[in-house]
Amino acid sequence: MDKLGHVLILGAGFGGRDAAAKLARLLPRDVHITLIDRNPYMLYTPMLTEVAGRSVSPQHIQAPTRSLPRRVHFVEAEIETADLQSKVVTLVDGSTVRADHILFALGSTTNFRDVPGAEQHSLTMKTLDDARRARTLAQRRVRQAALEKDAEMRRHLLTFTVAGGGYTGVETIAALNDLVRDTAAEVGISPHELQVGLVEPAKRLMAEMPEELASYAEHRLGVDGVQVQIGTGVEEVGPAFTTLNNGTRIPTGMLIWDTGIQPNPLLKSLDCPKGKKGGFEVDSAFQLQGYPGVWAIGDCAEIPKPDGSGSFYEPTAQNATRQGQHVAMNIARTIRGQNVQPFRYKQVGELALISRRRGVAYVFGLKVSGVPAWLLWRAIYLVKMPGLGQRLGILLDWLRLAFGRQYVPVSRRLPAASVTFSSRHRGAPGAVHKELVRVATR
Ligand SMILES: Cc1cc2nc3c(=O)[nH]c(=O)nc-3n(C[C@H](O)[C@H](O)[C@H](O)COP(=O)(O)OP(=O)(O)OC[C@H]3O[C@@H](n4cnc5c(N)ncnc54)[C@H](O)[C@@H]3O)c2cc1C
Structure with a gap:
C-alpha cells in the first residue's frame, strides 16, 4: 500500500x-x-418481510455493490x-x-435467547434466503394441507407462529398471515382452519412505538385473524410443537424466531x-x-x-x-490529523406494516395509523431504497399487488406433484416437518 x-x-x-x-x-x-x-449487494431489510409475504420480488431489495463509487475496491x-x-x-x-x-x-x-430447540427447529427472518424459505414453506404447508385427510395432521400443517412482538416480529406475522390466507383461498381451505399466532413475553407489542399505536396494531392483527398472546414467552421448541410459558403446547410446524438480535x-x-x-x-x-x-x-x-x-x-x-x-x-x-467528533443523532421515527393495507407510524412526534401510515411506510421506504432500477421494480411489484396480481416466485410455478409427500409421513408430524423443511430449503 x-x-x-x-x-x-x-x-x-x-x-x-x-x-x-x-x-x-x-x-x-x-x-x-x-x-x-x-454478498455482492446490500440487503434492504425493511422490505424483507414483503419478500416473505410475496409482495415484492427478492431481486428488487438488493442494492448491488457495483453502484458504489469506482474507487471503492469491492471484494466478495x-x-x-x-x-x-x-x-x-x-x-x-x-x-x-x-x-x-x-x-x-x-x-x-x-438471538435465540438459549430457548431449548429454538435454533434447531425455527426459521429466522434476517437474510434473503430466510424470507424465501419462509414464503416457500408456508405456501407448501397450506397446499399440502389441502391434500391431507388426517385432521390432526391438517391442523399441524395449518398452524403458523411467530415468536417476538417487536416491529420485525409484527411485520413478519402480518406478511405471513396475508400470505397463508391468500394461499388457503387459492386451494379452497376455509380461513377458519388457519391458526396464525404471535407470542410476545413483554406486556405489549413494539416497545419502540407509542402505546396507542402498539394497541392499534394488536387490535388490527386480531381483526385479521392473528391470535396475539401478550405476556407469553416460548419455553421450548420441538420439531413439531412450541411450548409456551403458560403451559400451552402449540402443534406448530412452522415457527419464525424474531426475538431480537x-x-x-x-x-x-x-x-x-x-x-x-x-x-x-x-x-x-x-x-x-x-x-x-x-x-x-x-x-x-x-x-x-x-x-x-x-x-x-x-x-x-x-x-x-x-x-x-x-x-x-x-x-x-x-x-488529516484532526480531532474526531462524537456522533449525535435522534431517530426521526418508527414505522411498521401490520397488513398489506395498514401500518403504524410515529414520525416527527406524529402518530399515524391505518391506511395513511401504510402509504407513509411505502413512500418513505421506496425513496430510501438505493438504486433507481430497484425502486422502479418495487413500484411495479406494488402496482401488480394493487391489481391482485402478485409477484409469482419460482416455487409457485412448480407442478403440484412436487409438493406432495409419501404416505409414510402421515401421522408423524415431526417427520413431515423435517420433510417440509428439506423440500423448502432445496
Ligand atoms: C426483517 C428486518 C426488518 C428491519 N426493518 C427495519 C426498519 O424498518 N428500519 C430500520 O431502521 N431498521 C430495520 N431493521 C434493522 C436493520 O436491518 C439493521 O439495524 C441494519 O441492517 C444494521 O446495519 P449494519 O450495517 O450494522 O449491518 P447489516 O446491514 O446487517 O450489514 C452487515 C453486512 O456484513 C456482512 N457480513 C456479516 N458477516 C460477514 C462475514 N463473516 N464475512 C463477510 N461479510 C459478512 C453481511 O453480509 C452484511 O452485508 C430490520 C431488520 C430486519 C432483519
Whole structure:
C-alpha cells in the first residue's frame, strides 16, 4: 500500500455501504478504500418481510455493490477473523488483508435467547434466503394441507407462529398471515382452519412505538385473524410443537424466531473490549479503546449516546446509515490529523406494516395509523431504497399487488406433484416437518 494508507471496511450493509460512499468523497485519491462482504449487494431489510409475504420480488431489495463509487475496491469474500493489533484481516480462503484503518460494520444475527430447540427447529427472518424459505414453506404447508385427510395432521400443517412482538416480529406475522390466507383461498381451505399466532413475553407489542399505536396494531392483527398472546414467552421448541410459558403446547410446524438480535458471531473470536450485549465497546466517535485505527458501527457495536444518559443507540438501519457517514468523516479527520467528533443523532421515527393495507407510524412526534401510515411506510421506504432500477421494480411489484396480481416466485410455478409427500409421513408430524423443511430449503 502507498504512503497515505488503506481503509478497510468489513460489511457492505447499511453502515458499511454509506461509510464507503462517503469515504470515497472525503479521502485523497491516494488512500485506498476496500470493502469486503460475503454478498455482492446490500440487503434492504425493511422490505424483507414483503419478500416473505410475496409482495415484492427478492431481486428488487438488493442494492448491488457495483453502484458504489469506482474507487471503492469491492471484494466478495467470507471474513474469518481479524488481528486488531496488527490490523490484519483473514478471509476463509486463508488470504489476508492489511490496513491502516479497519471499520467493522458486520451487523448481527438472531438471538435465540438459549430457548431449548429454538435454533434447531425455527426459521429466522434476517437474510434473503430466510424470507424465501419462509414464503416457500408456508405456501407448501397450506397446499399440502389441502391434500391431507388426517385432521390432526391438517391442523399441524395449518398452524403458523411467530415468536417476538417487536416491529420485525409484527411485520413478519402480518406478511405471513396475508400470505397463508391468500394461499388457503387459492386451494379452497376455509380461513377458519388457519391458526396464525404471535407470542410476545413483554406486556405489549413494539416497545419502540407509542402505546396507542402498539394497541392499534394488536387490535388490527386480531381483526385479521392473528391470535396475539401478550405476556407469553416460548419455553421450548420441538420439531413439531412450541411450548409456551403458560403451559400451552402449540402443534406448530412452522415457527419464525424474531426475538431480537446479537452481534455478529465473528466477534466471539476477538479479544477486545465488548459491551453488555457482546458488541464492540466503542466511544461515541466509534473508536475501539486501546486499538487506534479500529472502528465499529451499526448492529455489531454498542455506541453510547454522548448525552451522559448511559443509553446506547438502537440497532436500526436508520442509525447505522448515519453512523456510516459519521465514521467516514472521523476516519478522514484522523488521516488529516484532526480531532474526531462524537456522533449525535435522534431517530426521526418508527414505522411498521401490520397488513398489506395498514401500518403504524410515529414520525416527527406524529402518530399515524391505518391506511395513511401504510402509504407513509411505502413512500418513505421506496425513496430510501438505493438504486433507481430497484425502486422502479418495487413500484411495479406494488402496482401488480394493487391489481391482485402478485409477484409469482419460482416455487409457485412448480407442478403440484412436487409438493406432495409419501404416505409414510402421515401421522408423524415431526417427520413431515423435517420433510417440509428439506423440500423448502432445496
Ligand atoms: C426483517 C428486518 C426488518 C428491519 N426493518 C427495519 C426498519 O424498518 N428500519 C430500520 O431502521 N431498521 C430495520 N431493521 C434493522 C436493520 O436491518 C439493521 O439495524 C441494519 O441492517 C444494521 O446495519 P449494519 O450495517 O450494522 O449491518 P447489516 O446491514 O446487517 O450489514 C452487515 C453486512 O456484513 C456482512 N457480513 C456479516 N458477516 C460477514 C462475514 N463473516 N464475512 C463477510 N461479510 C459478512 C453481511 O453480509 C452484511 O452485508 C430490520 C431488520 C430486519 C432483519
